[in-house]
Amino acid sequence: MFHDRFVNRHIGPRENEIKEMLQTVGVSSIDELIDETIPADIRLKEPLKLQEGLTERRYFRRILSLGEKNKVFNTYIGMGYYDTITPAVILRNVLENPVWYTSYTPYQAEISQGRLEALLNFQTMVCELTALEIANASLLDESTAAAEAMIMMFNQRSRKMVKAGVNTLMVDEKTWPQTLDVLQTRANPLGIELRIQPKESFDFSDEVFGVILQYPNADGEILDYSSLTEQAHQKDIKVAVATDLLSLALLTPPGEWGADIVFGNSQRFGVPMGYGGPHAAFFAAREVFKRHMPGRIIGVTKDKHGNRALRMALQTREQHIKREKATSNICTAQALLATMAGFFGVYHGPEGIKMIAERIHNIAAFLTTEIEKLGYKQLNKNYFDTIRFKLPKHVKREDIEWLSLELEMNFRYFDNGEVGISIDETTNRQDMTWILEVFAKAANKKWLTVHEYPIGFTVENTFARKSEFMTQEVYNKYRSETEMVRYIKRLEHKDISLTHSMISLGSCTMKLNAATEMLPLSWIEFNGLHPFVPKNQALGYHEMMEELRRDLAEITGMADVSLMPNSGAAGEYTGLMVIREYHKNRGEGQRNVVLIPASAHGTNPASGVMAGMKVVVVGCDENGNIDLEQLKSKASEHKDSLAAIMITYPSTHGVFESSIKEMCRIIHENGGQVYLDGANMNAQVGLTTPGIIGADVCHLNLHKTFAIPHGGGGPGVGPIAVAEHLVEFLPSHPIMNNGHIGINAVAGAPWGSASVLPITYGYIKMMGAEGLKKATALAILNANYIAKRLENNYGVLYKGKNGRVAHELILECRHFKNSAGITEEDIAKRLMDFGFHAPTLSFPVHGTLMVEPTESESKEEIDRFIDALDAIYNEIKEIENGTADKEDNVLKNAPHTAGTVSADVWEHSYSREKAAWPRPWLKEHKFWVPVGRVDNAWGDRNLICTCGSPKEYELFDGE
DSSP states (O other): OOTTBTHHHHOOSOHHHHHHHHHHHTOSSHHHHHHHHSOGGGSOSSOOOOOOOOBHHHHHHHHHHHHHTBOOOEEOOOTTOOOOOOOHHHIIIIITOHHHHSOOOTTSGGGBHHHHHHHHHHHHHHHHHHTOSEEOSOBSOHHHHHHHHHHHHHHTOOHHHHHHTOOEEEEESSSOHHHHHHHHHHHGGGTOEEEEEOGGGOOOOTTEEEEEEEESOTTSBOOOOHHHHHHHHHTTOEEEEEEETGGGGTBOOGGGGTOSEEEEEOTTTTOOOGGGOOOOEEEEEOGGGTTTOSSOEEEEEEBTTSOEEEEEEOGGGOHHHHGGGOSOOOOOOOHHHHHHHHHHHHHHHHHHHHHHHHHHHHHHHHHHHHHHHTTOEEOOSSBSSEEEEEOOTTOOHHHHHHHHHHTTEEOEEOTTSOEEEEOOTTOOHHHHHHHHHHHHHHTTOOOOOOOSOOOOOOOOTTTBOOSOOOOSGGGSSOOSHHHHHHHHHHHHTTBOOTTTSOBOBTTTOOOOOOHHHHGGGGOHHHHSOOTTSOGGGBHHHHHHHHHHHHHHHHHHTOSEEEOOOOSHHHHHHHHHHHHHHHHHHTTOTTOOEEEEETTSOTHHHHHHHHTTOEEEEEOBOTTSSBOHHHHHHHHHHTTTTEEEEEEESSOTTSOOOTTHHHHHHHHHHTTOEEEEEGGGGGGTTTTOOHHHHTOSEEEOOTTTTTOOOOTTTOOOOOOEEEOGGGGGGSOOOSSSOOSOOSSOOSSSSTTSSGGGHHHHHHHHHHHHHHHHHHHHHHHHHHHHHHHHHHTTTTOBSOOOTTSOOOSOEEEEOTHHHHHHSOOHHHHHHHHHHTTOBOOEESOSSTTEEEEOOOTTSOHHHHHHHHHHHHHHHHHHHHHHTTSSOSSSSTTTTOSOOHHHHTSSOOOOSSOHHHHHOSSTTHHHHOOOOSSOSBOHHHHHHTOOOSTTOHHHHHHTTTO
């Protein structure tokens, strides 16, 4: 193998280190280890049919050539997607910065204070602009946020409504068509009836529980919904409003005219269109709904020293705790994009955001005046950025379309022949002249050359915002680039990411996100396209996506792939909905039972409920495997109503269960389909496939196995691969032909989060079949090496038939509670003093730590991690034998901040050296946590979810 092959850069251990690790594990070769780990009856007999891995240089040329096939026109289609200017200081220091894009979801708050503050800024900005009390830290996209609003209103029906079977949602027909489609997808399995009709014909009968409106509406018209909202509230009907966040700098925010929920897309705040995503949806609500909101909420709390700290609030709603009773199945948000949008707000401040909004409105108003002079009629009486024209009789729509394309512009074309133009932040004087030229030429008239930006146009006073917004200090002090970059860096230094050390999270696969894979994200050829442009303007995208679909189908052993689901949980849901439609199509719509092992990922039961299925849990045996006899019994018991089983493979317990093919056979014999949760696909690639195992559908976490970074909690991508008989049911799209004709859309964009797909495309192309197989094998080797090194001190909870683990393992920690009063959380917090992010805490087994090293970590780094855990074990032994105090010890007081270690007074029974420098290598690797151990309970009792709130000042007066 040539030295410049990418696989040698991606994989951590060198060949001599691999030999040492194999010796420690007790095998003579990688092949012997794999033979002992993966059941023989599911092993691939032939290599994957993928091209040979490209060098980084050859791949760079390949992706560059694909980008050149995309045509980046000035696009005025709107419909929820708009061109925007990403400030270079944010582009370079956030989007292109591995500290921000390789960090993990902030479950461990003490080492996540930077991204928590950035997300709190986003939440606060959303609350300020919408005039509502509470917001979450982002959702997947606007369309799925609408579905979450629908479900939240449905779940919050009064007892009287529930008893009466009230199940109708009124939706204004002037809502984005992609949102209407996703609402239909999500409503049907839950028994929600959608009434999509003009708002003028809304009938607030006793059957209605909620209303969804769009403001401004899908035509661009601004309407007064205040009286309609009041009528709804008189009937105890809740009102949710989709809105353009930027427009709220000028328009009366929905919170001020009575909306209960406000949602939408924050893409206009400096996040490129990216052919549809990823973008951070926002979701705000009245405070009364704070314990029912979907997604993550960042809150203010204090640490053990009484200092202000941040953390994710109300974590008891996490899916692995509430499972089928969870608020939502959302597991991934859009944290990286929310962070960018929040920084956009910080950098521009309220005056800058208002200036951008005013400029957009002024251009739209100016164009209205000038185009009407040419004989066209502008149909929107009140508008923010979108104008809609009825054409004169002698002008054909085709003339407008041909002339605009000649000048490399895209307009929106309505079915009735009208033409829409949505102005954005990037529109300039030359663009205005070109727009006027198109309409003038089509009408055979002269046009005006624009020399100055228009000013003086204002929104109708009835709709104009009177209230201030974003008055907090953070939005009013960082105006120069110097100060902004320093602020970003201050937050950056409060976070642990893959740039600091390995992140050993089981089931999360924090592998290398290679720089070459990431480069295209900043290229306008990939991030500058609107998702609804003609396909011939996105030929490079479609060539790439077609290759990617074929490669993923080959890797999974399936027939076809949908790229639409924009998170792993969305992939789960989509897979179940495809299975549901398959049964209905066969006249077996009664099949609604889904079997889910007790060891399954927490999102599985929640996804099952969302798909309208009845969850039946299958237990595990003493070895952590699915109880085969119980599975047989329950499959037989429900054979007439069995829809599917959801299996995570290898299991969440870190084991390749040897009876997997037998399980699939049992399900198929009883009429069900097999859904394979692909979260652990990185232990399969090149060695086995879901198709060989017997699955009918599987989802893939591209942000795990296939190198898309976690970004502090998103973006995620969760495409599904299906067997031949399910291809016809893959999700379609109401606007663009995405190659599938099955169920309604599951995301707003036709190809989901398209702009991050080049990462996975590059990973597969550069690794090749041989490299992918080696990556899987090394992931398994690294895990077994850790298991062997730590099994004596901690104990490995579950192993396979031959004593091997898969790509992850569960460390036993429960016995330390009795012997030393130490919990798995204490170990997790003490690891921070060693500069490491904790493994997965208390999942899937309470009181344990689940470790996944990935193939990208070197032996040196893995040894450092093992050394840290061994040191912590010895510290626990000191408590057990009385050398260390049971209450005042390094574990109970961890993590230790620089402030506590350097304080004038030190009253602990152990030394400062032991607290801060327990290992010599920390002299070079030390990461200082910015806060001590956070108090989650205090934060939930004193819930504060916006920065600079009066309540926060009251609780932290003088800090």
